[in-house]
Amino acid sequence: MNELIELFQYNFFLNAVGAAILASISCGIIGSYIVARRIVFISGGITHASFGGIGLAWYLGLNPVFGAAVFGVLSALGIEWISKKTDVRQDSVIGILWAFGMALGILFIYMTPGYAPNLMSFLFGNILTVGALDLYLLLGLCLFTIAVFFFLLRPILFVAFDEEFARTQKAPVQFLNYLLISLVALAIVLNIRVVGIILVISFLTIPQTIANMFTNDFKKMIFGSIAFGILGSFIGLLVSYRINAPSGATIIFSFVILFVIAKLVQLVMISVRRKKFGLIQLKRGNHLN
Amino acid sequence: MRKILELKSLTAGYDEKIVLKGVNLVVKENDFLGIIGPNGGGKTTLLKVILGTIKPIEGEILLDGNDSIIGYLPQINQIDNKFPIPVKEVVLSGLMSHKKIFGRYNSENKRRADELMMQMGIIHLKNKNIGELSGGQLQRVFLCRAIIADPQLLILDEPDTYVDSNFEGELYEILHHLNSHMAIIVVSHDVGTICSHVKSIACVNETLCYHDSNVISQEQLMAYNCPIDLITHGEVPHRVLKHHK
Numbered sequence: 001m002n003e004l005i006e007l008f009q010y011n012f013f014l015n016a017v018g019a020a021i022l023a024s025i026s027c028g029i030i031g032s033y034i035v036a037r038r039i040v041f042i043s044g045g046i047t048h049a050s051f052g053g054i055g056l057a058w059y060l061g062l063n064p065v066f067g068a069a070v071f072g073v074l075s076a077l078g079i080e081w082i083s084k085k086t087d088v089r090q091d092s093v094i095g096i097l098w099a100f101g102m103a104l105g106i107l108f109i110y111m112t113p114g115y116a117p118n119l120m121s122f123l124f125g126n127i128l129t130v131g132a133l134d135l136y137l138l139l140g141l142c143l144f145t146i147a148v149f150f151f152l153l154r155p156i157l158f159v160a161f162d163e164e165f166a167r168t169q170k171a172p173v174q175f176l177n178y179l180l181i182s183l184v185a186l187a188i189v190l191n192i193r194v195v196g197i198i199l200v201i202s203f204l205t206i207p208q209t210i211a212n213m214f215t216n217d218f219k220k221m222i223f224g225s226i227a228f229g230i231l232g233s234f235i236g237l238l239v240s241y242r243i244n245a246p247s248g249a250t251i252i253f254s255f256v257i258l259f260v261i262a263k264l265v266q267l268v269m270i271s272v273r274r275k276k277f278g279l280i281q282l283k284r285g286n287h288l289n
Numbered sequence: 290m291r292k293i294l295e296l297k298s299l300t301a302g303y304d305e306k307i308v309l310k311g312v313n314l315v316v317k318e319n320d321f322l323g324i325i326g327p328n329g330g331g332k333t334t335l336l337k338v339i340l341g342t343i344k345p346i347e348g349e350i351l352l353d354g355n356d357s358i359i360g361y362l363p364q365i366n367q368i369d370n371k372f373p374i375p376v377k378e379v380v381l382s383g384l385m386s387h388k389k390i391f392g393r394y395n396s397e398n399k400r401r402a403d404e405l406m407m408q409m410g411i412i413h414l415k416n417k418n419i420g421e422l423s424g425g426q427l428q429r430v431f432l433c434r435a436i437i438a439d440p441q442l443l444i445l446d447e448p449d450t451y452v453d454s455n456f457e458g459e460l461y462e463i464l465h466h467l468n469s470h471m472a473i474i475v476v477s478h479d480v481g482t483i484c485s486h487v488k489s490i491a492c493v494n495e496t497l498c499y500h501d502s503n504v505i506s507q508e509q510l511m512a513y514n515c516p517i518d519l520i521t522h523g524e525v526p527h528r529v530l531k532h533h534k
Contacts, residue, residue: 036373151391158382161372165434168340168361169385216373216418 007241012128016237016247019130022138023194023203024229029145030187031204032222033180035212037160042079042181044201045094047188049075049101051197054122055108064122065137068189071101076185080177125196125248127237134193141190145183149222156180157218195248206255207232210262232258290317292353293441293472294339299348301331301338307346308334312497316442320472321464323487325480330494332476336446339474353441358386360440360471362431364447370420376430377402377415383434405433409463424451428460436467443467444474449482461486 007013034043050072057067075097083090109119121129149156159166159176166173191200211224235258236251243250294316302308309331316322326332337343338350340359352359360383380402381394388394406412409429414422419430428448435443445464449457464473464486477483484490490500 038369154378154382154394155385155390157374157378158385161374161379161382162363162368164342164363164367165361165382166385167342168359169383169438170341170358171385172390212373216420217375218373221373 004238013241015130015132015135016127017234018135019127019138019194020233020237020251021230022135022142023191024207024226024233025142026138026145026187027191027200027203028207028226028229029149029222030184031208032211032218032225033156033160034184034204035208036218036221039184040201040205041091041094042076043184043188043204045079045098046072046076046185047192047197047200048098050185050189050192051106051122052101052104052108053189054192055105059108059112063133065134065189065193068192069186072185072189073182075101076181077178080181120246121196122192123196123198124246125192125194125199127194127233127247127251128240130193134190138190138194141186145187148179148183152176153219195251199248199252202252202255203229203233206252206259210259213262213266228255228258228262290319292317292351293320294353295349295351296339297349297351299338299350300346301334301343301348302346303334303343308495309338309493310496312348314491314497314499316472316474318441318472319468321468321486321488322472322474323483323490324474324476324493325478325483325490326493332493333446335493335497336444336476339444358438358440360435360438360443362428362435362443362445362448365424365427365431365451368419368427368431370422370427372420373418375416375418376406376411376422379419379430380406380433380437383437387438402433402437405437409433425453425456428452428456432460432463436471440471442472442474444476446476447478448475449477449479457482 008017034040050068053067053069053071054064055067056071057064060067079090079094079097082088082093105122106119155166155171155176159171159173163173163177188200188204191203194200195203207225207228208221210228211221215221215224232255233251235254237247239245239254240247240250292315294314296312296314299312300307300310301312312335324332324335334343338345340361341350377399381398384394384398403412403415406415409432411426411429411433414426414430419427422430428451432448435445443464448460452460461482464475467473475483475487492498492500
């Protein structure tokens, strides 16, 4: 316990805790949208496409986060625009963009003269090296996402649920779709710093899937995924510190463990309910006799 | 009688492919129009054009009042029934057109939603998730959503699929009641059922032939080259089906 309190005296650990909380909030909200809308594959495409931006920014000597943001948002808008054209196979386009982004990123990084950055830190992230700028960007993203979902929750939900109907009601479907897919891209890009390109998708889907086991209400799903996100990333952070392993991997690992525990709890809950129901039926049967 | 909807020599389709040609149609208040036709004949395209989700290639669509909203009941298999949304929210979403994008739903809206769910006998499902509902219950939820904004025109796309015959009878009873204050268009495969309830029939197959009654004679069909089965009505509604070219 003392060791834990001691940890909080380190600046890098406080930053990491802050990043974990902010990542859980932004991923909790955006991830619920991704899971409900079934756009996990699109999100995977955006994630990997943004690596091209990281490489280009590195080559030009700019901040990789901005390169990733530009690539991420542009590819998100591109996918959204293409999906409106009925004759294009959306999933194939995502597959192309997915691989192209990665290839571009790797090429640029190897073409950059001098010190080549550690590819591993982009692919798997490192929450323990998060700096002040990353935290401010994440905080800004969180505040903007919360504002959007606070004021527009119903229109967002209605359009996501039945876009065709929303269109017949003259709802601003196009505007909402572009706004949300851009938010998805920004959430992905800023959270890459925390858990890396390969693992960010699980931050956006595992806590949500756990929350979805216990509630079917979109709002409760958001709060549930934020809670599971904070719990899982905190456990992952401690394990990472303890056994000196990459934090991205330990966070995702603790998510999966939480998922398995939640699944077991859910199964027990169902069988208990069934037993109760069975007993009631039995009693009724006896009564009739 | 006031015209609610008018289509004037309308051509519609997707990209290069023309699905509908030279469609003329007038829908007046209190009309109850059944739309029938073969698969791929253009029924869905016609609905999309009327609903404004695709633009016509040629021709005009005139709606009474510029921003008049149409009540719409989509085909139920187009809906993702695993989506995390409770019944009451689905019903309220029918008021989208009445709300500004930042608009909140007031107690009057919620009271109206409750009233409709009561009438449809689904008030006990109010807080349930749509995934827990049966086909008939889901159909009722979507009907509530379609009429909560009191539209002048209600369009139903295949409302009798995935529904037990019990509910089918009930559905048409509800529609007859609604017909006193809104025009209704029903698209259906089930020619027999539809013809015993509607006031007029349109057959859609590349173009549209309008029959100003729910009784169609063989001669009329021949003249229009309508590929539908022949239906006649006697004192007790019954049908005689004959194939014709």
